[in-house]
Amino acid sequence: MTTTTCNGALTKATPVIELRGVSKFFDNKPILDEADLEIYPGDALAIIGPSGTGKSTILRAIAGLMPIDSGEIYVNGKLRKGLIEESTDPLAISMVFQQAALFDSLTVAENVGFALYQHSQLPPQRIQEIVDYALELVGLPGAGPLMPSELSGGMRKRVSFARAVMHDPDNRNSAPSVVLYDEPTAGLDPIASTVIEDLVRYLQRDVSACSTYVMVSHQESTIRRTGDRILFLYQGKFQWSGSVSELDTTDNPLVRQFLSASVQGPIKVAPARRV
Template identity: 70%
Template sequence: MAANLDQPREPLIELKGVSKSFGNNVILDHVDLTIERGEALVIIGPSGTGKSTILRIIAGLLPSDAGEIYIKGQKRTGLIEDGEDPIGISMVFQQAALFDSLTVEENVGFSLYQHSNLSKKKIRKLVEEKLEMVGLGGTGDRYPAELSGGMRKRVSFARAIMSNPETPQANPEVILYDEPTAGLDPIASTVIEDLVRRLQCSTGVCGTYVMVSHQNSTIRRTADRIIFLYGGQIQWQGNVQEIDTTDNPLVRQFFSASIKGPIRIID
């Protein structure tokens, strides 16, 4: 029997009614979110509105208080260490989160050194391949302190896309980026933005990503779909072109950087 081409595809990741509070502060309030395979989704909104919290919940690093998380149709129970997701999910943290006492090669290959049976020679080869992909070939013997901020970000990208050829089912299919261009100058930001898109299109590398960003250029150059998070809920979603045409007052205030509007100013 022929496949039904009109049948909707199963979402890669789905959040249903996800809530999260810290003390009396409600961060996420019954959020529904669907992420499709191959999507470039950017989450925007004012500081402190739960954007990074969503990333950590998707990554399995933080539990939700309520709601359900489905990864490729499989309901996740507990945190990432409590079980295995049907796909690999990697996260790039805002501050790169490299080990200062380890070389670039040791940072990028850390998970393989700790959790694989691969030889050191094989791991070094895999690390160099990933460093070449992010434009840092030949830097494996350097330490994080010897690198610029943009280079450290790229090292963290190389680590995020590292995979074990012996366990292809665990290879990352999704990358979560938390403010990947924060603190970088405009030129370094452009390098990172281009790299995000290039990695998405590279054969054998994650084709889906979710990003949190405040940077106007980063949002416009890396997003296919944008969601605006405020007050614990998704208030608007659209594509990049709709940024300049929507009449949503939250989006208009955010991109105009106006202090007047519905977004409360936090001193």
């Protein structure tokens, strides 16, 4: 990716996150196979591909939640060593999980403010003010006292978004520089999906902490409405990259088969068992 300087010259942007030759095995099966990836400032990156090809795995590797078996991960040009609790990454990374992953025994407000309650020196009243603001951002004002069991699926997803953007406004280093979305519209109806997709773009546009993100999704509306740059992951490697508009013009057989939902093509499909 290139950027233009004030004198009109082109210069290569530095990735905020870079994966070099990253591999991950489960039961001796390669899920990621020497995968390379660069994430740039301001990226709205969507990773697509068939189920079981390592999309969620690569998010967890980026987040520092899962060890890799080989390769290197650089964060702002600095080699990461170990997992997130062992490293000193020079930027904060947040993750929105597919199933929201809320603590069922905590209220919405306690879920959203969890990191600040645990790791900041802010007084409880100040944390409550920040929580209230985050809930307003995601369209859930006044939801703080509710329990997760009282929320719909779409509301739970929005609470997880509020939790992902939480930070101490007086400490800019605590603000997430990259947000990782793992299937945030999975299981939602089309209208609820649109609400979540709009929220992703709203947070990118109006909340500086969410200007760079990676979206993993199978849902075509989510891919098209939240992705600017698209990467296709298959057999542990990125097989195609392009803009969202190029999805309709590419002749790449993997992308064409995936978008058409055809069982015929280079993507191997397990046959249905006949009974």
